[in-house]
Amino acid sequence: MSNLLTASIGKKLLMSVSGLFLILFLFVHLILNSFLLLDGAMGYQTGQMFNAGAHFMATNPFIKVMEPMLALGFIVHILYSLILTFQNMKARGPQRYASGNKTTGVEWASQNMLVLGIVIFSFLIVHMFDFFMRMRGYIAWTPGEAEFPFFGSIAKGEDAYTLVNATFKNLTIVIIYIIGSVALAFHLAHGFWSSFQTIGWNNTTWMPRLRCASNIVAIILGGGFTVIALAQYLFF
Numbered sequence: 001m002s003n004l005l006t007a008s009i010g011k012k013l014l015m016s017v018s019g020l021f022l023i024l025f026l027f028v029h030l031i032l033n034s035f036l037l038l039d040g041a042m043g044y045q046t047g048q049m050f051n052a053g054a055h056f057m058a059t060n061p062f063i064k065v066m067e068p069m070l071a072l073g074f075i076v077h078i079l080y081s082l083i084l085t086f087q088n089m090k091a092r093g094p095q096r097y098a099s100g101n102k103t104t105g106v107e108w109a110s111q112n113m114l115v116l117g118i119v120i121f122s123f124l125i126v127h128m129f130d131f132f133m134r135m136r137g138y139i140a141w142t143p144g145e146a147e148f149p150f151f152g153s154i155a156k157g158e159d160a161y162t163l164v165n166a167t168f169k170n171l172t173i174v175i176i177y178i179i180g181s182v183a184l185a186f187h188l189a190h191g192f193w194s195s196f197q198t199i200g201w202n203n204t205t206w207m208p209r210l211r212c213a214s215n216i217v218a219i220i221l222g223g224g225f226t227v228i229a230l231a232q233y234l235f236f
């Protein structure tokens with residue numbers, strides 16, 4: 001086990017598996033956030049679908065167990081990506097300063113994964129202050145509680161919709177979300193297929209398919225979060 005954590009391939013494996021786990025979280029997160037669009041499309045001005053979804057996530061015991069796992073996933077992914085990047089830089093030595101390192105055929109994203117990761121991490125700090133810290137009561141916020149249909153009855157819970165809706169009335173915040181989402185899309189366009197390659201799923205039949213799937217994952221997640229932020233600002 002200690003070999004797995006210290007050998008270079010073991011570190012890459014941990015980075016890949018944690019990255020795939022985070023992608024899974026992002027799909028769940030996007031599905032919940034797309035309730036914001038459904039509320040708008042159905043004319044539910046109080047955001048009852050999004051509030052019900054947020055209430056489900058906040059009260060479901062399985063989600064409560066997954067939350068520390070998610071935090072661990074982020075820590076492992078960030079830690080090992082930093083360790084591997086600096087190991088690679090050290091191994092390459094002075095070569096990394098050579099001017100002509102624009103290797104043809106290697107996409108731009110793959111050469112900028114660390115920078116993209118730093119942009120996403122910076123976005124996440126803003127994002128946690130916007131929503132997570134407020135919904136968990138670490139920062140005071142005013143909208144209070146709302147009532148919404150929940151599995152056949154009426155439930156009371158935090159008015160997450162009003163918080164999100166008010167947040168996206170600010171153009172600067174919307175621009176920050178677009179930058180974060182675009183960085184996420186580029187990060188995933190390389191990271192998704194690269195994770196499968198590390199795991200060993202790298203034969204000539206599957207690699208082109210996985211590269212194509214990577215672009216689709218990047219467009220769905222990056223595009224999805226962008227559209228939601230923009231739609232909230234422009235229409236709701």
Ligand code: HEM
Nearest residue numbers: 029033058120127131132135136160164181184225228229
């Ligand atoms: C339109 C864009 C987005 C909206 C409206 C949104 C909304 C939210 C809300 C309301 C929460 C608080 C949930 C709670 O505490 O119960 C949250 C948490 C979180 N979001 Fe987002 N989010 C967006 C984009 C993103 C993106 C792009 C990422 C990752 C790159 C992300 C990662 C997270 C994480 C890690 C948490 C904390 C875990 C959790 O509470 O589920 N979000 N988001």
